[in-house]
Amino acid sequence: MAVDWLGFAYAVAIALGGFMGYKRKGSVMSLIAGLFFGSVYAYGAFKISIDPHDYWTSLIASGVLAVVMGMRFRKSGKLMPAGIMTGLSLLMVLRLLIF
Template sequence: MAVDWLGFGYAAAVVLGGFMGYKRKGRSLASLIAGLFFGTISAYGAFKVSTDPHDIWTSLAASGALALVMGLRYKNSGKLMPAGIMTGLSLLMVVRLLIF
């Protein structure tokens, strides 16, 4: 059984991003909640991929939804941090899940 380290790392990055948004945006509770929500789902998805490498659907849904939401935010704001970074990470995660 191989551990999905990339999946768990992605989940940690999502949680950390939500916490940073909370601290940097003057206690933005929405950033914190979204980071915890998507990070938890991503960690659960990484756990499922670790137990069954073909069970990618939870991770794919979480990273796909985050890529879409953050991609729209990046398109509207043009800011690389955090929207552009999270869009890129999420798209890389989607590609990784679909290829492997």
């Protein structure tokens, strides 16, 4: 059984991003979304660790984040945090689809 360390690291990055949005801007919605998507992706990484072919939870979570953060990046044009999270989410989607 191989642990999906990359998936768990991505989940932590999502949760920390939500926390930083709350800490810097006072955005409760950012905190809620970060903790929710971080938890969902951690669960998906856990499922991948048990069965490498059970990647749908992670794929859906990273796909939704790629779309949502991509729309925010397009609207704001700011690289941090929307552009970075869009790029990371797209990389995770590609990782899950290719491997």
